[in-house]
Amino acid sequence: MDVTIRDAVEADAETLGSIVDLPADALRNVVHDRTVRLAVADESAAGPNADVAEGNEEAVLGFVAFDVRDGTVHVTQLAGDEGVAERLLAEPIRFAVNEGFDVEYVVTRSDEDAEAAARAAGFDPVGPGPRFDGEPTTRYRFRPDGD
Template identity: 75%
Template sequence: MEVRDAVEDDAETLGAIVDLPADALRNVVHDRTVRLAIERPGDPGPNADADGVDDTDSVLGFVAFDVRDGTVHVTQLAGAADVAEQLLAEPVRFAVQEGFDVAFVVPDSDTDAAAAAEAAGFTAVGPGPRFDGETTTRYRFDPAG
């Protein structure tokens, strides 16, 4: 698995992952830092028929984040728990370099995101706002400890 920056051409794929219109994700790519977890296709070898080779990356998940008032805010996270945990390392790395903490609000039904947050060192700090009627939990990562 590799992690790379998202580009505008990724908006369709990201929209399909989170069931949102590609235009909405195109705006996210423009307005926030978005990192993708990808799996590159295997090397077919020197004798493979190039016409039958799929050379597109498989997107395993993504994280979107921005900075406001000295805090890195994770605004979207998608992917299996192990992928999401690795993706959360991206905003955490940035926060540690800048001396910021990280805030993340997770819908209570998103067990993969909650597991990833806890595995990445985030602490549940209480209830968050309701999103579309669903309860959430606030998570915080403090690089100071």
């Protein structure tokens, strides 16, 4: 399946909320306060009659939200299967490389897709992170210089 990455807009908040089981208002704030990119199914690969299908809505496959604090890009949310998540992680990495920043991402240990995507995208585990809802996490870091 072909995937296109695009900027999220306020109208995407409802869809994003349904993906991560949060209220649309909370995701609307995320869209306003952070950089948010969506992975969507590439409509050009949908077939010759895709443009005449009823309810021709875009299929959102996942998203990444990130911001910058203290010279580090922080991935604050990531949703999607392993392949989509890896593609989405390329967005904060690209930004960080251009700015000379590291990227940090904290992943719950039960999120195997996110852990696999982080490793595949070049992140290294650097130790435990804070607990999220009582669940242990691992802190991952991507260093553009490879150190």
